[in-house]
Amino acid sequence: MSIPDIVSAGLLILGGIFFLAGTVGLLRFPDVYTRLHALTKADNLGLGLIVAGLAVQAESFAAVGKLALIWLLVLVASAFACHLVARAALRRGIEPWT
């Protein structure tokens, strides 16, 4: 294995670990708000690491740009979706678990 292969394998595995941790949080955390924390933050980082791992293998700078763009779009979508779910839960009167 060459050095870029090792770097990208490391980043991909690390990214997968964060996705797994996000899912563990989704299952273990007690209510909708805490679960949102787990999903948005862990997945944001997990996807960032996977994108970085793939960017190491990319054939052109445009492909790197495309990967970065995908990450950015998912980031924006997940930040707003997270806010909207939390707001809907709050407006429905769901009390945060304490």
Added chain:
Amino acid sequence: MRLRGPLPIVRTLALRLALFALLWWILTEGQPGSWPLGGLFVVLATALSLSLSRPVPWSAVGFARFVPFFLWWSLRGGVDVAWRACAPSLPIAPGMLTYRLRLPPGRARIVMTAVISLLPGTLSAEIVRNNLIVHILDQRVSNEADLAALETKVAALFHIRLSTPPSTHAETP
């Protein structure tokens, strides 16, 4: 809000043309044959974006400082929540927090609301007048200091001067 510097419209136009050209280049992965069509759509997209959204005052220095801050805090946020999710004792102490916003209504607040959810331990739930209602994962850490630091960074991004008494930024009708 007024744009600084000479010829703000020209600056905005040049920036948006460059951004849409970059987007086209990324989407087509730099195929030279696509540019006759691409050039047309870059111009059309720029015209559409100018008609939909007014020039925004933003600071290149503020942006350059915001990006590494954001990346570092997202990393911290992800590591923090992953650790809490996997630790056997489930070390969380969630609660709600009301943060008095110093940012004026508009884009800056929207950016702040979105970014909060990606940072360690905070999740934006609702804005009621000038108060941001934030869900926090652990009440034992100082979330207010983090929120204030983020607000300062967002203000720098949009050339906004934050005033110390928050009541001066009354909601505009």
